[in-house]
Amino acid sequence: SQQGEEDPQALSIQEGENATMNCSYKTSINNLQWYRQNSGRGLVHLILIRSNEREKHSGRLRVTLDTSKKSSSLLITASRAADTASYFCATDAGDSSYKLIFGSGTRLLVRP
Amino acid sequence: NAGVTQTPKFQVLKTGQSMTLQCAQDMNHEYMSWYRQDPGMGLRLIHYSVGAGITDQGEVPNGYNVSRSTTEDFPLRLLSAAPSQTSVYFCASSSMTGSIYEQYFGPGTRLTVT
Numbered sequence: 716s717q718q719g720e721e722d723p724q725a726l727s728i729q730e731g732e733n734a735t736m737n738c739s740y741k742t743s744i745n746n747l748q749w750y751r752q753n754s755g756r757g758l759v760h761l762i763l764i765r766s767n768e769r770e771k772h773s774g775r776l777r778v779t780l781d782t783s784k785k786s787s788s789l790l791i792t793a794s795r796a797a798d799t800a801s802y803f804c805a806t807d808a809g810d811s812s813y814k815l816i817f818g819s820g821t822r823l824l825v826r827p
Numbered sequence: 828n829a830g831v832t833q834t835p836k837f838q839v840l841k842t843g844q845s846m847t848l849q850c851a852q853d854m855n856h857e858y859m860s861w862y863r864q865d866p867g868m869g870l871r872l873i874h875y876s877v878g879a880g881i882t883d884q885g886e887v888p889n890g891y892n893v894s895r896s897t898t899e900d901f902p903l904r905l906l907s908a909a910p911s912q913t914s915v916y917f918c919a920s921s922s923m924t925g926s927i928y929e930q931y932f933g934p935g936t937r938l939t940v941t
Contacts, residue, residue, distance in 0.1 A: 746928065757831075757917055757932030758870070803869055805930075813858045813877075813921055813928040816886075817869040 720818050721804060727824040734791040736821040738804030739784075745807045747780055748815065749789050752801045761789075761802075794825045828853050833918050833933035840908040840940045848903040848936050850918030857923040859901040860885070860930070861893065863914040870917060876901055877923065908940045 722737045738747070746765045750758040764771045764780045764787065771778045777790040791798055801822050805815040834849045852859065857878050862870035862885075872885030876895040890912060892904040901920075905912060915937050919930040 748929070750930075755935075757934050758919075758930075759932070760929040763929065807928070813923050814860070814872070814875060814885075815928075815930060816872065817862070819867075819869040 831933035856920035
């Protein structure tokens with residue numbers, strides 16, 4: 716079964732707005748990662764947050780992690796049409812930090 | 828660096844045929860893995876390897892074999908293709924040293940089994 720589940724499944728926003736995606740997982744983790752997938756392409760790593768971190772920033776990305784609720788959120792600020800993609804959270808399997816289990820993803824559409 | 832490469836990009840098989848999906852990386856990564864992605868879904872782990880000569884099963888290993896004779900290559904074999912194996916297959920690799928376990932993905936192989 717999948718470890719991470721994203722919410723919402725799909726999100727449509729206007730360019731310039733912020734996009735927030737959520738991820739919930741079931742078991743304890745060492746770290747959580749977010750990936751982006753453009754249509755028909757492989758996944759690209761965006762950001763990693765460790766279990767002892769609560770918030771992390773990278774450019775227009777902000778990730779939070781709440782281990783007590785087993786949840787994470789990805790915020791993309793000032794979205795652009797080029798941000799249109801699917802976004803996946805991935806958690807390690809608990810027994811190792813490199814074996815990842817992916818969620819089902821959020822499809823983000825940013826309208827120009 | 829080419830990163831992670833996969834061949835072929837597209838493949839059509841008949842039920843019962845066998846084939847090998849190729850994956851290679853030039854980053855000297857210890858960890859390599861195979862995922863399948865079905866429409867509208869996330870990636871499911873098929874098999875993975877933590878080094879040459881070492882492989883293990885993921886979530887959905889049935890119908891697939893792997894081997895890791897070198898650090899660079901991690902081929903995935905479909906033993907007897909079935910329509911349920913129609914999917915997009917991604918290979919990924921990552922370093923196991925340090926504390927960053929970012930995975931690098933290949934461009935994928937789109938497989939159709941008729």
